[in-house]
Amino acid sequence: MLIPEPGVHQTSERYYFTPSALAQELFYYPTRCGHYFCTNAYSFGSQSDIALQGDHNRNIMLFAVQDGALELEFDNKITIAGSGQVVLFDCREPYRYRGSDGLEFTWLLFNGLNARDFYRRILQAHGDRHVFAPAAYSEIVLALGSLLSGCASGERLSEAACSQLLHRVLCQLLLEDTGTVRGADNSIAQAIRYMNAHLFEQLSVSMVAEAVSLSPSHFSRQFKRHTGYSPYEYIVLRRLDRAKYLLTSTTLTVKEIAYHIGYNSEENFIHSFQKNVGISPSLFRKYPI
Numbered sequence: 001m002l003i004p005e006p007g008v009h010q011t012s013e014r015y016y017f018t019p020s021a022l023a024q025e026l027f028y029y030p031t032r033c034g035h036y037f038c039t040n041a042y043s044f045g046s047q048s049d050i051a052l053q054g055d056h057n058r059n060i061m062l063f064a065v066q067d068g069a070l071e072l073e074f075d076n077k078i079t080i081a082g083s084g085q086v087v088l089f090d091c092r093e094p095y096r097y098r099g100s101d102g103l104e105f106t107w108l109l110f111n112g113l114n115a116r117d118f119y120r121r122i123l124q125a126h127g128d129r130h131v132f133a134p135a136a137y138s139e140i141v142l143a144l145g146s147l148l149s150g151c152a153s154g155e156r157l158s159e160a161a162c163s164q165l166l167h168r169v170l171c172q173l174l175l176e177d178t179g180t181v182r183g184a185d186n187s188i189a190q191a192i193r194y195m196n197a198h199l200f201e202q203l204s205v206s207m208v209a210e211a212v213s214l215s216p217s218h219f220s221r222q223f224k225r226h227t228g229y230s231p232y233e234y235i236v237l238r239r240l241d242r243a244k245y246l247l248t249s250t251t252l253t254v255k256e257i258a259y260h261i262g263y264n265s266e267e268n269f270i271h272s273f274q275k276n277v278g279i280s281p282s283l284f285r286k287y288p289i
Contacts, residue, residue: 012037017032058111069100142171
């Protein structure tokens, strides 16, 4: 495959996608993807001739580095990405990168739906860093590989399937929700089991942290890193799930339900329900939407 970019070995691959009007309206969609093998002559940036053509700089870029290293510049700061790390950046912002000898990486240019909302939340989750090592790195590489192999064989994924694949990758970048989280010895999995077992009792974040032998602050950070929300939010939402069930399947009063699910007053329960559900418990019982 001829790829006329200095420093890119001709065993590399590069493919293009033209999204339909439906995909641009409703889906996540790729616009380009590739698998590059490079030398230290490889360099690219937001002011490169290719980047300035068409819609290139209106998309979001994802790299998965498999070997060698990439030197990247964002906001006048130099960052190095190595094997096992991903790089994520918005091409609307100034960027530049160059490769080392032996560089191998898979890349994806994409857009669609709320892709930029995902992008911002992913960066926040990783300390506003463009370079990080997600727990699901291997799964992300496999997902990108399936896009490439489909293009190479002439049997591309459908736009709906591409959208599902991209959504899964974005979720994996945002949350460390992999098989390791559900392992029997994992502290987060243990914490979730503990919270579920004691959900309707007097329960605090400190109590849960102590149950899994972590400090409250460290536990809270790890929990949010894996699930996307705080331990306190998890407790509140699961209690409200139970409250909805009781409101629609029993004749218990609102006050009885409040104490049943762990609230220390009817007023606190009503306030929490209204805040999170948008209507009062009594109205929800009448109109269980």
